[in-house]
Amino acid sequence: MAIDFTLAPEHEEIRKRVRAFIQGTVIPAMDEVQEGDRDAYLRTIFHLRSLAQEQGLWLPHMPKEWGGMGLGHVELAMVQSEAAKTRIGPWVLNCQAPDEGNMHTLLHWANDEQKEKYLRPLLEGRQMSCFAMTEPEVAGSDPTLIRTEAVQDGDEWIINGHKWFISNARRANFAILIARTEKDVPEGSRGANTAFLIDLPNPGWNDVREVETMHGSTGHSEIVIKDLRVPSSAILGGRGNGHRLGQYRLGPARLAHCMRWISQAETALDMMVDRALNRYSHGSLLAEKQGIQWMIADSAMELYQCKLMVLHAASKIDKGEDFRTEVSMAKHFVANSLNRIIDRAIQVHGALGYSTDTPLAHMFQHARWARFADGADEIHQMRIAERTIAAYQATGSTSAATGDLPL
Numbered sequence: 350m351a352i353d354f355t356l357a358p359e360h361e362e363i364r365k366r367v368r369a370f371i372q373g374t375v376i377p378a379m380d381e382v383q384e385g386d387r388d389a390y391l392r393t394i395f396h397l398r399s400l401a402q403e404q405g406l407w408l409p410h411m412p413k414e415w416g417g418m419g420l421g422h423v424e425l426a427m428v429q430s431e432a433a434k435t436r437i438g439p440w441v442l443n444c445q446a447p448d449e450g451n452m453h454t455l456l457h458w459a460n461d462e463q464k465e466k467y468l469r470p471l472l473e474g475r476q477m478s479c480f481a482m483t484e485p486e487v488a489g490s491d492p493t494l495i496r497t498e499a500v501q502d503g504d505e506w507i508i509n510g511h512k513w514f515i516s517n518a519r520r521a522n523f524a525i526l527i528a529r530t531e532k533d534v535p536e537g538s539r540g541a542n543t544a545f546l547i548d549l550p551n552p553g554w555n556d557v558r559e560v561e562t563m564h565g566s567t568g569h570s571e572i573v574i575k576d577l578r579v580p581s582s583a584i585l586g587g588r589g590n591g592h593r594l595g596q597y598r599l600g601p602a603r604l605a606h607c608m609r610w611i612s613q614a615e616t617a618l619d620m621m622v623d624r625a626l627n628r629y630s631h632g633s634l635l636a637e638k639q640g641i642q643w644m645i646a647d648s649a650m651e652l653y654q655c656k657l658m659v660l661h662a663a664s665k666i667d668k669g670e671d672f673r674t675e676v677s678m679a680k681h682f683v684a685n686s687l688n689r690i691i692d693r694a695i696q697v698h699g700a701l702g703y704s705t706d707t708p709l710a711h712m713f714q715h716a717r718w719a720r721f722a723d724g725a726d727e728i729h730q731m732r733i734a735e736r737t738i739a740a741y742q743a744t745g746s747t748s749a750a751t752g753d754l755p756l
Contacts, residue, residue, distance in 0.1 A: 360424045363406075367431040367442075370406055376435050397441045398474055408472060410444050410605070411452060416472050422604065422663035429608035434616060439609060443474050447516050450602035451478045451525055458544070458586035458594055467523055467546055476522040481512045481547075481572065482595060489514070490721075490728045492527065492595055495542055497574060499528040501581075506530075508545065508553065508577040514560060518570035523548050526574075527591045534589070542591030546583045553577025564714040601666060603723045604676050607659050607683040610719055613712055614655065614687045617694040618648045620709065624697050635697060644693040651686040658682055661752060674736045674750055677729040684719035685726065691716050 356364060375397055382389050401407050409428040411417025420428065425444075432438035439445040448471055455468040470476035487494035497510025508528050518524070524547040534541040547554060557571040586594045622645060625636035635641045662675035691713045695702035702709045720726050737750035748754075 356424070356427065360420070360427070363409075363418070363420075363424070364427045364431060366404065367406055367409075367428050370401070370404060371431055371434050371438050374400065375438055375441055379435065379437060394437060394441065397437075398443065401442050402474075406442055407474075408443050408452075410449055411456070411472060415456070415468075421667040422601065423660060423667055425605070426608045426659055426663050429605060430612040430615075433609035433612035443472070444605075446602065446606065447480050448478055449605055450598045451480055453601055454480075454525065454594060454598040455585075457597060458590075462582075463546060463585065470522070477517055477520045479515050479517045479521040479524045479570075480598070481515045481518070481524045482527040483514050484511055485513045485571070486511065490725050492542065492592055493539055494536065495527060495529050497526070497528040499530045499543060499545065501530075502578075504581050505578050506545065506581065506583070508574050508579065510574045511572070512574065513571040514569045515572055516569055518549075518572060519556060519559065521549050524554070525585060527595060530591075531589050539592040540589045542595075543588050544585040544591045544594045545579055546585050547577065547579060551577060563717060564711065599723055600672060600676050603680040604659060604662055604666070606719065606723060607655070607679050610683050610687045610716075611652070611655050611659060613716070614648075614652055614683075614690045617691045617709065617712060618645070618652060620707065621645060621648065621690075621694040621697045624694075628697075641697060644697060648690045648693055651690060655679075655683045655686050661754075674733060675752060677724070677733050680724060681726055681729040681733075684716075684722075687716045687719055688713075 378393050378397060382393050398407075405418070408415070408417035409420045410425050411419070413419040418428075428442070429439065429444065432442050432444065439449075452468060452471055455464060455471070459468060467476075467478070471478060482492055482495070483489040484496060486496055495510075497508065497512065499506045499508045508526070510528060512526075515524070526545045526547050527542050528545060529541050530543040531538075531541045553574060553576050555573040555575060557573055559567060560569045560571055562569060622636070625641050625645065626634060628635045631638075636645075658675070658679040662672055662679045665672040665675055691709060695709050695713060698707060698709060701707060704710065733750070737747050740750040741747050743749075
């Protein structure tokens, strides 16, 4: 079995164009925006989005027939990693979370009418969306416990419940909402939930607050849903398919996060090495000190592993193979490596790294979120262990659970 990570010439050309656009246009343009000038910030982003469309760098993750670049997941990895060199890069290319995952979900699960109403405006950059699943009363890592309830009333459904940490909710034009519809299914069953498309604003959708987090009070809303009425036509993917839909969405979305996190980890490693080469202390440069060299080496080895895991998992998705174990492994490993590499970079920078004079402190705040977003570390470890045990029981070998590679 040949393993070749060389990009086709046309994809290498795309990678170079994305890099040039991000480094030469996006980052300089955003550097010109004065902090706190919201109007200038928005004007600049919308201008950059129009440039991305003109240059054919729009929707790298979507099929060409829907206005995208038609890239597979392996090719998408290199685009996402280049775009994420700046925080707003994926947004400029319209491949940012949570819209990216919702686009995939709508493309796969929505009927034609729903695609025209909800998917097309997302693709054209005219609307934004959110995915409302997590609840404060039950473990977010176990969606079979969801308490938000939808009760049928003729040709309508009445929804009541409580959601929180709903990213992008305050900016969203619609939500994909997961609610329990099947009362005769035991709690814990995977066939109890249904997905609904909710137009926003809606009198039954009450935005209570944006939850304050380590990186501030923006982006993650608490929502109380009270007697929210939707027609049966708002059901996405059929009754009882909410869990399947959610898992379908989360697999590629987790890997897309990993692609962006790799970019952040590489930025931190670059900064670590640059600092080590330019800081003199106790008779030599930091780069000449063994303790610093070990931190650089550990970070380089971890980043190498991250890249290989993401590329292999992406290749399995592209081939239509079962990718669940590989994506779980990648999500767990990349999230933890991101935290460790940024932490080492801060350490090498000393007090400067702890300050906000460099981006490292802000990067570290965001990185801590990675270890529980889209599945906590421990949930992924549990699933990986279950599949490893199952592989051994089925074949007498754990090989199928460790990448199923020819070695």
